[in-house]
Amino acid sequence: MTNFSISPGKNNVGAYINNLDLNNLKKDQINQIKDILNMYGVVFFKKKNLNSEMYQNFAKSLGQLVEYPRLKGLENYPFINVLERKPTDKSVAFGGSFLHQDTSYLDKDRPRYTMLMSIEVPDDQGNTIFSSGFNSYNKLPEQIKEKIKNAKGIFSSAGPISKTRRELESRSGIKSAQIMEAEHSIVHEVDGQKSLYVSPGHLMKIKINEKESEEIKKYLIDHVNKDEFIFSYKWDKGDVVVWDNLSVMHKASEVKNCTRIMHRITIK
Numbered sequence: 018m019t020n021f022s023i024s025p026g027k028n029n030v031g032a033y034i035n036n037l038d039l040n041n042l043k044k045d046q047i048n049q050i051k052d053i054l055n056m057y058g059v060v061f062f063k064k065k066n067l068n069s070e071m072y073q074n075f076a077k078s079l080g081q082l083v084e085y086p087r088l089k090g091l092e093n094y095p096f097i098n099v100l101e102r103k104p105t106d107k108s109v110a111f112g113g114s115f116l117h118q119d120t121s122y123l124d125k126d127r128p129r130y131t132m133l134m135s136i137e138v139p140d141d142q143g144n145t146i147f148s149s150g151f152n153s154y155n156k157l158p159e160q161i162k163e164k165i166k167n168a169k170g171i172f173s174s175a176g177p178i179s180k181t182r183r184e185l186e187s188r189s190g191i192k193s194a195q196i197m198e199a200e201h202s203i204v205h206e207v208d209g210q211k212s213l214y215v216s217p218g219h220l221m222k223i224k225i226n227e228k229e230s231e232e233i234k235k236y237l238i239d240h241v242n243k244d245e246f247i248f249s250y251k252w253d254k255g256d257v258v259v260w261d262n263l264s265v266m267h268k269a270s271e272v273k274n275c276t277r278i279m280h281r282i283t284i285k
């Protein structure tokens with residue numbers, strides 16, 4: 018067995034996994050990481066500074082890697098997408114402004130995990146903000162839990178967050194893909210814990226018994242944005258972070274006049 022330790026993030030959102038070498042993981046350690054991810058929704062490994070080979074190998078140990086067609090991959094590592102923010106960039110950061118769950122607009126085969134490693138980060142800005150789907154579900158009033166237990170959300174790639182993606186696409190000369198839309202339950206269960214799946218950046222409608230409820234939609238979006246469910250994660254260079262899109266929402270924070278480079282891998 019291993020002697021790594023875990024410590025929860027602020028507001029019990031996510032967990033730091035300390036003293037674990039990600040290069041030589043044994044099967045039981047990988048299973049332990051998956052258990053912690055199931056329990057907390059997001060895991061943080063500080064200052065790992067993996068090379069691309071090791072980074073990709075670690076991602077592979079957690080699942081099947083997925084190519085993300087809207088971002089450029091590294092030359093020899095097509096599964097590693099580069100997210101780069103330059104000092105001259107003026108627009109909102111890619112994935113900023115709205116909490117979301119990545120690719121919730123896909124009908125089938127939504128990639129479950131997103132992994133980032135920080136290659137270059139500014140000292141005083143560029144946090145990633147996480148909101149716990151578990152904690153926000155648990156704190157809902159019982160009558161709301163009852164009301165939404167079979168509710169469906171309609172999620173679209175043209176939802177509120179799409180503005181940041183279109184800016185990125187026009188900068189990198191990628192033509193916008195067609196709009197994708199999907200319907201999913203807004204309550205998911207991960208290893209016995211219920212989680213809110215409302216992806217505010219993509220959510221268009223909530224349907225309860227086939228009737229649209231603008232009121233519940235607004236209520237839930239306000240709810241998941243409450244401070245008590247949020248952890249604003251401060252990056253150091255070389256940090257590796259993995260989140261489960263079923264159980265946490267995330268967004269990028271404002272970044273201005275700085276360079277910020279992240280390597281992203283999407284995992285099924």
Ligand SMILES: [Fe+2]
Pocket residue numbers: 112117118119267
């Ligand atoms: Fe995202």
